[in-house]
Amino acid sequence: MAHIVTSVLENRPVAQDYYELRLAWPSWAPAPQPGQFLTVRTVDGPVPLLRRPFAFSGFDRADSAASIIYQRRGHATTLMTAKRPFDPFDILAPMGNGFPDPGSGRRPILIAGGIGMGPMMFLAERLAQSPYPGILIIGARSGQYLPRVVLSRSVQTILCTDDGSAGRKGSAIDIAREEIRQDGCAPELYLCGPHGMLAAGHALAEELDVPAWVAMEQTMGCAVGACMGCVVRVHGGEEYARVCMEGPVFDSRTIVWT
Amino acid sequence: MDLSVRIGPGTLPNPVGVASGTFGYGSEYEKLIDLSIIGALYTKAVTPEVRPGNATPRIIETPAGMLNSIGLANNGLAGFRAAKIPYLRTLPCPAVVNVAGAKGDDYAKVIEELAAEDCIWGWEVNLSCPNVKTGGLALGTDPTEVEQLTARLRKLTSKPLIIKLTPNVTDITAIARAAEAGGADAVSCINTLVGMVIDTKALRPVLPGKTGGLSGPAILPVGLAAVYRVARAVRIPVVGLGGISEADHAVQYLLAGAHAVQIGTANFIDPTVHQKVLDGIRAFAALHNLKSIPEFHQFID
Numbered sequence: 001m002a003h004i005v006t007s008v009l010e011n012r013p014v015a016q017d018y019y020e021l022r023l024a025w026p027s028w029a030p031a032p033q034p035g036q037f038l039t040v041r042t043v044d045g046p047v048p049l050l051r052r053p054f055a056f057s058g059f060d061r062a063d064s065a066a067s068i069i070y071q072r073r074g075h076a077t078t079l080m081t082a083k084r085p086f087d088p089f090d091i092l093a094p095m096g097n098g099f100p101d102p103g104s105g106r107r108p109i110l111i112a113g114g115i116g117m118g119p120m121m122f123l124a125e126r127l128a129q130s131p132y133p134g135i136l137i138i139g140a141r142s143g144q145y146l147p148r149v150v151l152s153r154s155v156q157t158i159l160c161t162d163d164g165s166a167g168r169k170g171s172a173i174d175i176a177r178e179e180i181r182q183d184g185c186a187p188e189l190y191l192c193g194p195h196g197m198l199a200a201g202h203a204l205a206e207e208l209d210v211p212a213w214v215a216m217e218q219t220m221g222c223a224v225g226a227c228m229g230c231v232v233r234v235h236g237g238e239e240y241a242r243v244c245m246e247g248p249v250f251d252s253r254t255i256v257w258t
Numbered sequence: 259m260d261l262s263v264r265i266g267p268g269t270l271p272n273p274v275g276v277a278s279g280t281f282g283y284g285s286e287y288e289k290l291i292d293l294s295i296i297g298a299l300y301t302k303a304v305t306p307e308v309r310p311g312n313a314t315p316r317i318i319e320t321p322a323g324m325l326n327s328i329g330l331a332n333n334g335l336a337g338f339r340a341a342k343i344p345y346l347r348t349l350p351c352p353a354v355v356n357v358a359g360a361k362g363d364d365y366a367k368v369i370e371e372l373a374a375e376d377c378i379w380g381w382e383v384n385l386s387c388p389n390v391k392t393g394g395l396a397l398g399t400d401p402t403e404v405e406q407l408t409a410r411l412r413k414l415t416s417k418p419l420i421i422k423l424t425p426n427v428t429d430i431t432a433i434a435r436a437a438e439a440g441g442a443d444a445v446s447c448i449n450t451l452v453g454m455v456i457d458t459k460a461l462r463p464v465l466p467g468k469t470g471g472l473s474g475p476a477i478l479p480v481g482l483a484a485v486y487r488v489a490r491a492v493r494i495p496v497v498g499l500g501g502i503s504e505a506d507h508a509v510q511y512l513l514a515g516a517h518a519v520q521i522g523t524a525n526f527i528d529p530t531v532h533q534k535v536l537d538g539i540r541a542f543a544a545l546h547n548l549k550s551i552p553e554f555h556q557f558i559d
């Protein structure tokens with residue numbers, strides 16, 4: 001983890017309310033892994049106050065660039081849409097733990113909902129170059145929220161929408177269930193998206209008796225483990241775990257799903 | 259310029275500390291910040307027993323501030339001894355242990371059991387946490403209780419004893435005088451202000467405990483006025499905190515009568531804030547030809 005004051009390379013819309021921001025990555029900075037995140041100071045002033053966390057959606061050492069995909073949702077993210085190339089970008093990164101490799105013989109099934117698309121695309125690109133390429137399933141409410149992002153040809157991608165306006169009709173979890181049945185593989189699930197989708201993904205993993213990795217979200221204070229703000233309920237001795245330090249990626253069986 | 263600060267029997271190398279609850283135990287920030295420039299590291303609160311903390315969400319941003327309801331989450335006295343004391347021994351700056359509890363016995367137990375640890379420079383007694391049902395704020399709003407508890411803790415330790423005051427009272431100077439009468443070496447103020455945010459879509463408070471503690475730039479003028487009044491009510495040093503995010507804010511606290519300051523919420527936002535504040539204090543002192551921290555107090559009556 002390091003304090004990196006870098007600059008914006010590109011900031012463009014990739015779906016309705018979604019943007020991809022590419023930033024210059026200094027050669028001395030540690031390489032981000034899929035599942036890890038950065039926190040950005042959006043303004044040099046007191047409003048918005050706190051740094052905002054965003055998962056990495058890509059990293060290319062050769063291009064000296066990393067990227068995030070963010071959703072315009074409130075004041076801070078609206079200000080971020082105004083960032084232009086060469087604007088300074090003050091981040092702490094890379095933070096947290098990334099996704100682990102799949103177990104031997106397991107087929108990775110990557111399930112993304114909404115803003116969870118960024119880290120899942122990053123992971124899919126990584127796995128496509130590995131001995132265990134997976135299937136990437138990106139779900140959205142409606143077609144306009146699906147990303148217009150070009151992924152490598154080797155990444156097997158399925159798009160789906162709740163209303164059937166683009167891609168296959170159905171939730172990402174339903175599509176995942178169908179794909180796993182048809183494929184006949186021993187899957188390992190990777191999920192990032194709304195809490196309800198993560199809970200449904202955990203239920204699917206329990207039903208199939210397979211592992212599932214979930215990237216959790218929680219409002220953050222410091223993002224370095226000091227403030228105890230960004231916790232989630234977990235099973236076992238410690239009642240809570242910090243998303244920023246023990247996460248954001250958790251074995252879904254450790255989470256207390258409510 | 260002599261930046262050192264005397265508090266009771268102890269001396270801090272410089273007046274810029276980091277506030278309890280915003281800096282963990284130091285290790286969390288060692289990759290981002292040179293800890294040797296920190297005047298005093300006030301640890302996350304230590305209670306006798308393990309406290310898992312409050313339900314989530316625990317943090318919500320507010321205009322120029324944030325509301326928290328962490329609930330003194332910590333691993334208890336045994337966990338602190340096992341996991342944190344070895345690290346504090348390696349710290350390049352003074353460690354002040356923030357002590358909390360639900361009743362007087364809890365505070366006494368923490369100080370008694372840790373009293374022999376050489377790596378602890380002093381104590382900050384948290385009589386002002388707004389996020390636990392008993393103790394903290396409840397203990398810290400009654401001058402008689404504050405004086406009695408301070409006197410009891412005074413007998414247990416020869417290290418610097420700092421009582422942390424809440425702003426959530428009618429007259430903070432009455433509490434400060436009680437701490438002084440009980441034998442405190444200093445008071446620190448202010449802890450967070452009780453605040454609330456309501457989610458108008460969900461029609462309920464955002465924090466499960468309904469209210470939380472407000473910190474950040476929004477509370478700077480409140481902390482400053484509290485320090486100004488307390489510094490004129492007691493003879494012991496005052497440690498000022500609340501809303502410091504740049505050097506000018508810290509200088510304002512020193513001018514108001516503080517001998518030292520703590521940076522809190524700004525730790526989350528700007529890893530360079532300590533160096534900037536320290537540099538700014540030095541620059542102000544040079545501009546006005548000040549030789550020591552008490553000389554900051556000559557300007558404002």
